[in-house]
Amino acid sequence: MTDAVxxxxxxxxxxxxxxxxxxxxxxxxAGEIHALLGENGAGKSTLLKTLAGVHRLDAGEIILxxxxxxxxxxxxxxxxxxxxxxxxxxxxxxxTLAENVFAGRQKVNGKIVDWVGMQTEAQTLFDQLxxxxxxxxRARGLSIADQQIVEIAKALSLNAKVIVMDEPTAAxxxxxxxxxxxxxxxxxxxxxxxxxxxxxxxxxxxLTDRLTVMRDGATVGTGITxxxxxxxxxxxxxxxxxxxxxxxxxxxxxxxxxxxxxxxHDGLFENISFDVRAGEIVALAxxxxxxxxxxxxxxxxxxxxxxxxxxxxxxxLAAGSxxxxxxxxxxxxxxxxxxxxxxxxxSIAKNSSVTxxxxxxxxxxxxxxxxxxxxxxWGETLELKYADINDPVERLSGGNQQKVVLAKxxxxxxxxxIVDEPTRGIDVGTKAQVHKLLSxxxxxxxxxLMISSELPEVLGMADRILVMREGLMVKEFxxxxxxxxxxxxxxxxxxxx
Amino acid sequence: MNRFLTRLVSVREIPVxxxxxxxxxxxxxxxxxxxxxxGAQDIFLGVAVIATLSVGMTFVITMRHxxxxxxxxAGFTAYMIGKMSAHHHGLVTSLLVALGIGxxxxxxxxxxxxxxRLPSLVVTLASLWIVRGVFDQIAGGDTVTDNQVPVALGYLxxxxxxxxxxxxxIAFVLILVAxxxxxxxxxxxxxxxxxxxxxxxxxxxxxxxxxTFFAFLASGAVSGLGGAILxxxxxxxxxxSGLGLELNVIAACVVGGVAxxxxxxxxxxxxxxxxxLQSITQxxxxxxxxxxxxxxxxxTLLISAISLDRYLTxxxxxxxxxxxxx
Numbered sequence: 001m002t003d004a005v006x007x008x009x010x011x012x013x014x015x016x017x018x019x020x021x022x023x024x025x026x027x028x029x030a031g032e033i034h035a036l037l038g039e040n041g042a043g044k045s046t047l048l049k050t051l052a053g054v055h056r057l058d059a060g061e062i063i064l065x066x067x068x069x070x071x072x073x074x075x076x077x078x079x080x081x082x083x084x085x086x087x088x089x090x091x092x093x094x095x096t097l098a099e100n101v102f103a104g105r106q107k108v109n110g111k112i113v114d115w116v117g118m119q120t121e122a123q124t125l126f127d128q129l130x131x132x133x134x135x136x137x138r139a140r141g142l143s144i145a146d147q148q149i150v151e152i153a154k155a156l157s158l159n160a161k162v163i164v165m166d167e168p169t170a171a172x173x174x175x176x177x178x179x180x181x182x183x184x185x186x187x188x189x190x191x192x193x194x195x196x197x198x199x200x201x202x203x204x205x206x207l208t209d210r211l212t213v214m215r216d217g218a219t220v221g222t223g224i225t226x227x228x229x230x231x232x233x234x235x236x237x238x239x240x241x242x243x244x245x246x247x248x249x250x251x252x253x254x255x256x257x258x259x260x261x262x263x264x265h266d267g268l269f270e271n272i273s274f275d276v277r278a279g280e281i282v283a284l285a286x287x288x289x290x291x292x293x294x295x296x297x298x299x300x301x302x303x304x305x306x307x308x309x310x311x312x313x314x315x316x317l318a319a320g321s322x323x324x325x326x327x328x329x330x331x332x333x334x335x336x337x338x339x340x341x342x343x344x345x346x347s348i349a350k351n352s353s354v355t356x357x358x359x360x361x362x363x364x365x366x367x368x369x370x371x372x373x374x375x376x377x378w379g380e381t382l383e384l385k386y387a388d389i390n391d392p393v394e395r396l397s398g399g400n401q402q403k404v405v406l407a408k409x410x411x412x413x414x415x416x417x418i419v420d421e422p423t424r425g426i427d428v429g430t431k432a433q434v435h436k437l438l439s440x441x442x443x444x445x446x447x448x449l450m451i452s453s454e455l456p457e458v459l460g461m462a463d464r465i466l467v468m469r470e471g472l473m474v475k476e477f478x479x480x481x482x483x484x485x486x487x488x489x490x491x492x493x494x495x496x497x
Numbered sequence: 498m499n500r501f502l503t504r505l506v507s508v509r510e511i512p513v514x515x516x517x518x519x520x521x522x523x524x525x526x527x528x529x530x531x532x533x534x535x536g537a538q539d540i541f542l543g544v545a546v547i548a549t550l551s552v553g554m555t556f557v558i559t560m561r562h563x564x565x566x567x568x569x570x571a572g573f574t575a576y577m578i579g580k581m582s583a584h585h586h587g588l589v590t591s592l593l594v595a596l597g598i599g600x601x602x603x604x605x606x607x608x609x610x611x612x613x614r615l616p617s618l619v620v621t622l623a624s625l626w627i628v629r630g631v632f633d634q635i636a637g638g639d640t641v642t643d644n645q646v647p648v649a650l651g652y653l654x655x656x657x658x659x660x661x662x663x664x665x666x667i668a669f670v671l672i673l674v675a676x677x678x679x680x681x682x683x684x685x686x687x688x689x690x691x692x693x694x695x696x697x698x699x700x701x702x703x704x705x706x707x708x709t710f711f712a713f714l715a716s717g718a719v720s721g722l723g724g725a726i727l728x729x730x731x732x733x734x735x736x737x738s739g740l741g742l743e744l745n746v747i748a749a750c751v752v753g754g755v756a757x758x759x760x761x762x763x764x765x766x767x768x769x770x771x772x773x774l775q776s777i778t779q780x781x782x783x784x785x786x787x788x789x790x791x792x793x794x795x796x797t798l799l800i801s802a803i804s805l806d807r808y809l810t811x812x813x814x815x816x817x818x819x820x821x822x823x
């Protein structure tokens with residue numbers, strides 16, 4: 001390989017009293033795909049945001065293409081050749097794709113915006129990336145995968161030398177992941193250095209050439225991916241061995257808690273029947289968009305359904321009412337914790353107790369002291385890391401936020417817990433804690449319905465696996481029968497694997 | 498609904514134009530005098546002021562803000578132009594003063610919203626009152642009478658070219674220029690981005706604060722000069738001039754497809770919206786319906802407009818998953 005495109009050394013950054021980066025380093029070469037790994041809070045985000053021009057380092061040096069990198073301006077970062085593709089791209093829904101590619105730097109003839117020029121160039125970029133997108137259509141309603149492609153097209157049109165992809169695969173289906181990988185390889189071939197951030201180690205080993213691991217704000221290891229094993233990486237990330245990531249214990253399975261019969265909703269899912277028993281973890285596997293979350297939402301009453309019945313503890317449940325669902329002991333941990341799971345600006349205490357205000361109120365009043373009490377108890381159980389119980393949850397890391405969502409629903413002492421992507425975007429250590437928690441609660445007789453796109457999680461946690469494809473339940477596996485191969489085959493409709 | 502119809506409806510100006518057409522035809526059949534040249538003239542006269550002010554309002558609403566101060570500003574400058582003319586100042590001087598007042602209000606609004614990041618609803622509500630208060634203090638019970646109105650403005654307000662009132666032509670030209678500007682000039686395109694996704698526009702390197710400031714400044718300037726149209730239209734001004742006008746302007750914008758949530762809309766859409774609201778008011782008058790019902794109909798129209806908006810934003814969500822069977 002040639003000279004480094006980017007060389008970060010001695011990077012240090014503090015936020016108030018918190019040390020986010022401490023003497024971190026990162027070296028990127030042209031044409032490589034480089035994995036950046038670390039638990040949440042390891043400093044990846046801070047480092048990436050510095051490259052994106054959002055933060056300025058307290059100390060340290062960044063050399064980009066032989067020149068000193070000017071920090072602290074998103075516009076300058078872009079002009080210097082760094083492009084960041086975020087997990088959930090930030091497009092302008094009302095603008096056309098062409099305008100999105102050229103946002104803030106529209107092509108002009110003299111003073112007049114050159115619409116045709118922008119559309120032609122956007123079309124060329126989409127063609128190069130091999131995706132059938134129409135530059136004249138609006139961005140509203142575009143899938144996350146396509147939105148990322150628009151961001152990548154933007155990076156290409158800027159001739160970015162460093163392209164950072166921050167957890168791009170978290171919300172993609174496996175087909176879309178495949179397409180993204182091809183695009184990433186094409187970018188590297190053109191001579192860009194691609195930084196790939198992911199919590200999915202299998203992807204890291206499939207895609208990347210080299211990797212760098214961070215822990216507690218420092219770089220703890222860097223090397224060639226082929227010479228490294230998953231165990232090495234996990235060891236570096238957590239600084240300890242994680243022997244069992246997915247530790248569902250064997251508990252006695254009890255009576256039927258939830259029974260779904262012939263559930264259907266026009267255009268979304270059809271003929272869905274299954275039971276979940278006390279102490280059992282049932283996984284709904286399948287591709288993103290196969291109808292799994294829709295079923296969960298129908299059970300919880302957030303969405304309506306057109307046919308079928310849902311029976312909870314022997315009694316039929318009325319459709320379309322989350323409060324009735326809660327009253328019979330159903331809890332839903334939704335897939336998007338920021339938008340659906342938490343009141344981001346409210347305190348940890350308020351979030352943790354919101355499901356049981358009726359239980360803790362005295363007369364008409366809810367006392368903050370009681371809310372804090374509940375939150376502290378659950379915080380202890382879940383090993384929640386926080387400064388003050390009255391801090392807004394938006395100040396917590398992703399993994400700790402997820403713990404608060406779990407706390408608030410476990411506090412309601414449900415009979416059935418539905419978890420939708422319970423460990424999306426959280427670090428390995430917290431993931432293990434969440435898995436242990438689910439297993440423990442199942443051991444106490446909780447029925448768990450788990451939606452997950454992570455195969456190892458499904459295989460490790462579930463007693464039974466129901467596979468969805470295009471709105472239909474196509475296959476059921478027991479824990480003993482399931483392998484990654486036959487679950488994937490059922491989910492994708494592949495004939496052979 | 499088939500795809501062609503959906504696309505037609507999603508060009509927001511088209512359903513409004515269609516509604517306008519239906520109102521004119523239906524009323525024309527019921528009362529043939531309504532579609533006469535003088536009927537048209539009445540409608541054009543009625544929208545001239547609102548259309549003018551809607552230019553600045555479109556800038557502001559497009560970036561997900563609001564400017565409630567336009568009615569106070571226009572009323573104040575209408576009075577000032579008349580008074581200065583009564584004291585024998587030239588028209589150019591009084592227009593410059595009007596522009597100056599508009600710029601001051603716009604700059605104050607813009608500074609507070611763009612740089613101090615105060616919410617525009619509150620800031621411009623405050624400036625609505627402040628300007629109206631200063632106006633009341635200066636005008637007292639005084640009235641600018643017809644003979645004090647500058648001759649040129651009086652002429653423009655009373656005469657027409659091919660049955661189209663001059664003040665409407667002025668507003669129309671302004672709308673055309675602004676529409677071109679918003680489609681084809683970079684800073685104006687940024688307003689759409691800012692309204693569509695505020696945090697992303699910061700990340701895209703758009704100078705959000707500067708653009709916000711200048712959009713409010715433009716709205717102030719348009720309102721300041723709009724006072725001249727207001728004076729030309731009514732041939733008089735007093736401390737009640739322009740009272741509540743901002744609400745009509747906002748209604749015209751929203752009915753005309755300028756989404757209150759930002760990111761979409763055009764000045765010519767706002768003009769069509771103003772024409773529709775005015776036509777309905779006059780159609781109901783021509784059909785002998787009381788004033789009360791006219792307001793109620795306008796209210797209903799507003800709700801229909803935002804309902805259509807909501808429907809359009811919702812329906813683009815891809816929902817179908819089942820492919821095996823319908």
